[in-house]
Amino acid sequence: MSAMATTQQPVEEKEMSPPAKRGFFRYNSPLTQVFLISLVCFCCPGMFNALSGLGGGGQIDHTTIDKANTAVYACFAVFGVVGGAAHNIFGPRNTLLLGALAYPLYAASFLYYNHHHSETFPVTAGALLGVGAGLLWAAQGAIITSYPPPNRRGTYISLFWCFYNLGGVIGGLFPFSFNYHRGSNAASVNDGTYIAFMAFMLLGVTLTLLILPPNKIIRDDGSKATKFTYSSMGKEGTEILKLFTNWKMLLVLPAAWASNFFYTYQFNNVNGVLFNLRTQGLNNVFYWCARMIGSAGIGYFLDFGLASCRKRGLIGVAIVAVLGTAIWGGGLANQLRYKDGKWQDLIDFKDGLRYAGPLLLFFSYGLLDAMFQSLVYWIIGALANDSQILSRYVGFYNAVQSAGAAVAWQIDMHKTPLITQLVVNWALMTVSYPLLVLLLFLAVKDQETRGMISN
Template sequence: MLVGGGGDEESTAQVVSNSRFRYNSPLVQVCLIGLVCFCCPGMFNALSGMGGGGQVDPTAANNANTALYTTFAVFGILGGGIYNLLGPKATLLSACSTYVLYAGSFLYYNHHKNQSFAIAAGALLGVGAGLLWAAEGAIMTSYPPPNRKGTYISLFWSIFNMGGVIGGLIPFILNYHRGEAASVNDGTYIGFMCFMSAGALLSLAILPPSKVVRDDGSRCTNIKYSSVSTEVCEISKLFLNWKMLLLVPASWASNFFYSYQFNNVNGLQFNLRTRGLNNVFYWGAQMVGSIGIGYLLDFSFKSRRTRGLVGIAVVALLGSAIWAGGFANQLNYSHDKLPEKLDFKDSGSNFAGPFVLYFSYGLLDAMFQSMVYWVIGALADDSETLSRYSGFYKGVQSAGAAVAWQVDTRKVPLLSQLIVNWSLTTISYPLLIVLVVMAVKDDKNLEEVTSKDANPVSADGVTGGGGLGKPT
């Protein structure tokens, strides 16, 4: 049955809506990219969250992460263009393979204590991560219906961060009776590699945007192809785009705090097995945070712009409270006055406060990043544009992370690290408010734009009102 070529509109809508769980629906595709990220960056997050990559000395992990985020900064920006040229399958398969190599480099380091392999693997992972997150950003922000992007972002974030939850259980279970051990065992790294390999294979199930059909019968994009010259030109324009410039502080801040939280909160305050347990709750908190902010950004108010402003205000208030709690906690220890390692079974009430703080950091991370992704998704609706926007976001984010890991390597005072993290996130809120006020269309205006651009198709992907055509 063709959609858009006449006939009973009500029966047409019924045909499409009854097929929500079809393979080429946005829901299924967002779930699939969530599972890919569950297996690859989700497991990487669990490994990083151990503090020092699961090693007693974080130097190798810090240097590997510096190499990682340096190349990530470049390929994050280029990733959107590469995705538009290669499509999702080739982009994601090559990207996911680098995660397996990275986990393997720490298995090697466990035996030989040579940083070279880990640093080289980190640099390659930066290339892969840039490609993966540009592809993920394009899929997550362009495939869903415009008025449900917050819901789909929270769905993706929940599936993705379940990887961190499961990944946290791996070192917790395998190192449960090794609470005083210096580093995690080989089985921990092998477990991560198995999940990452599964993610690489699963990436082959992702469809290109031209084959994904929304429930109303429209495709996700009307642009059929791209070229190298087009991508070079469009990516270059991003550095002069006022929308992207307003995003820079939020982008820089959004991964800058990881080195502080993983190495200097979880890594310094807790013993090995407790760090694994903490990560289960850290990434679990991300699931709760993403669902909460996603609901607020899609359903709280009728006006889309109002929802964005309220979402930013909620994250700003909650973030200020959490960082204030972190400030109070940080006054208790420093590099020169290291704390006694806490254990979830043996430390009693002393464990509760730092544990709740680390949980809250995970909650804030998901809410902050989901909010930024929602704003990016509200700036456009086609996958080509959003892949470039997402790539720019990840590129700037990774540049900040590269600096942050070296800041920690150089033993910058912990209180100074916390204050810088708190300041960076605080600066980003008013700029995001300006961006929402000036660039985010309300639902009425958005419907007028999307109704002009929509290309109705049937649930099986057959167009009813003409071909896809060239970009106009």
Template sequence: MGSNRDEESDTQIPEKAKVSSFFRYNSPLIQIILIGLVCFCCPGMFNALSGMGGGGQVDHTASNNALTALYTTFAVFGIIGGGIYNILGPHLTLFAGCSTYALYAGSFLYYNHYHHQAFAIVAGALLGVGAGLLWASQGAIMTSYPPVNRKGTYISIFWSIFNMGGVIGGLIPFILNYNSRTAASVNDGTYIGFICFMSAGTILSLAILPAGKVVRDDGTKCTKILYSNVYTESWEIFKLFFNWQMLLIVPAAWSSNFFYTYQFNNVNGTLFNLRTRGLNNVFYWGAQMLGSVGIGYIMDFSFKSRRKRGVFGIAVVGLVGTAIWAGALANQLKYKQKDLPPNLDFKDSGSEFAGPFVLYFGFGLLDAMFQSAIYWVIGALADDSEILSRYTGFYKGVQSAGAAFAWQVDENKVSFMAQLILNWVITTVSYPLLVLLVLMAVKEDNKAEEEPYKQVAASSDNGLAR
């Protein structure tokens, strides 16, 4: 099988190459911004669509079944997506993955008119394949391209750009349905807006450079692996299931999308009317931007010791998470499936609206802090894109299996309280396991590992350093 890697040299980069422009097209910063924009357009808009509860429909059945199909195939292709990325490279992998998002949004435009859920379920299954490819690629890029001591900062940059998609996506149904306090399902214009953004993201994915062409400011390239093939990837992916480091990540991975079902359907989708759900999502994904910046700073700058930063960051996430789930419990005690309160509107005054709104904002804050911390830990386990693509693919695969299970838990009418407690328990169990992983596997400084792989920065045909 052909290689997606450039040939490498052990020659040191001249000093002049090391001080080239910070905003080079082939710099890690620009590439992280580009993958952030791709995810802004595709999964960012998907998140906004899912965040409305039921895909914007009053009946959650089609959405729940479509999302179950999505996360079932995502679980498989999330795990093998890293291997596919290592063989095909970012262009083909990202383009194929992104192209499935517009199809999914289009299936709900179809459902708005014909109310046949088969198309949505098939589109969901195809999106699971595409999402596995996209997120394995994104994970490899986000964890391997940045400098070793700034991975938290670059993760927060990506997370902020990506979640701006959810903010804009939340504004679309809010604006288009603003004049209707009683609308049950979103209008066609909402789905068409999502389709346009997702199509733009698919085209933009072609701008991402492979790791072998990305050069950090200190002169290091982002990979030392020369090539990969189907046999190598199959064997390496198989070994992940017996890798103790990956096994310690399993509870965190499982829970990190498991709680979306409860948050989107049973809080936002249950307590608020349609236009307010869109507004809530603006703040939910905006909170994600704040959470990612905060935890990124802690993971990079709180202590000199890399391990101390990791342990402290996880402890902060644990404390914030405990407080937010305690607030969710207080809120959940007020209602049950069979005794739902009237749908709240953003124009309602008093604590009846404010309490659930602040809780939903807190959910967004916790999600970003939790997932950014997990990505930081994964990124600290290695520094090569080929290895990290497998690690992040494994993470996304387990994460998606948890999500597929969660959507069916909701579809089978498991009580809201049981779902809340299950979410709280799983996330709480994951914190000490992540701390243990940091203490046992994260090295204080791996600059020595990078030194042998410094490369000569040759000029490309357009005059940019390769």
């Protein structure tokens, strides 16, 4: 455990204020602040997801998006860890603002590419987005894991995932509607698609200004949501190094690596290969809807399941493991139907039964993604009640998952056989399940009195 744990006591035990006035619109409530960060992520990462989910970033040639996203996730892998330190030094609002600014720049780079076909701008913007995403997601993770009351952590996480994924749903409608009448042989989505993404991302930048400092967040019982004091660069450097020998983080590592690794295969080589452009956009809507359903379902169970905290976590891992095995098995059956990157007669959403099977598979991938990631966030949230510690934990998680994604985009760019990509994805998720079970047994108390673990 971080050295911070030796000096900070659980905030529920002191610094109590009179019970706060209840209500969703109380500006300094955890629920309102989680809702605000959800809107920020709806506009920025949510729209980025819709853009990436098109397959090739809306371009028929996947090479540019592979290079750009390699840059995104390579930089994210570094700044994911650094993002936790930035949050603790500058606070969530400034960290979020700096991070969000990179998103509209990334969308603008593909608008530029539509006219000039130069990879320099998208790849450079991708690198900057990796920096920004590291900052944004570290602050986001600290907010959604430390602000909620312990017995409502799953609900708040699912609320975040639902609104965040709604960005992918709305964003998926842009390419579907703006490119509805374009032929199957179009080389890219039109300019209006990228402009719409930029507009929402700029709105997200503005919304970051509404985030309050952590020490102003009061729960309904009058307690402060978390104890936050601004840190220093020296202290954060020391705490970051400790993460790489922290046994809890080492147990999370395979799940973190797997959690973004599968996007490349699913977006580029399922959605991007089997379907025409307008149908890719429609599929995105279903994919992100599935993520909303998955996160809401697992979040409700993790908070209200008829079992203790540890047992709910264990059952959650079992549910995700069974579902994941079935879905990746279906993915294998689908992959055996076509060769690497080749599907001569692109599927359109009007093709009836021919469309239904691949759509169900793509929908199921989204469902599994949200359930898996919401479960991991819930487990991480049970590891501390201090936003500084949790920002580092989430930063580590984001860094590892981004390193995995960077490798995955390079694997695809080098034309690795699709069957190999699928098997590696399936194996990574399968390895993570028993390690999460071990973490729950060793770290999470069977009876959640304060939402804490044994140190």
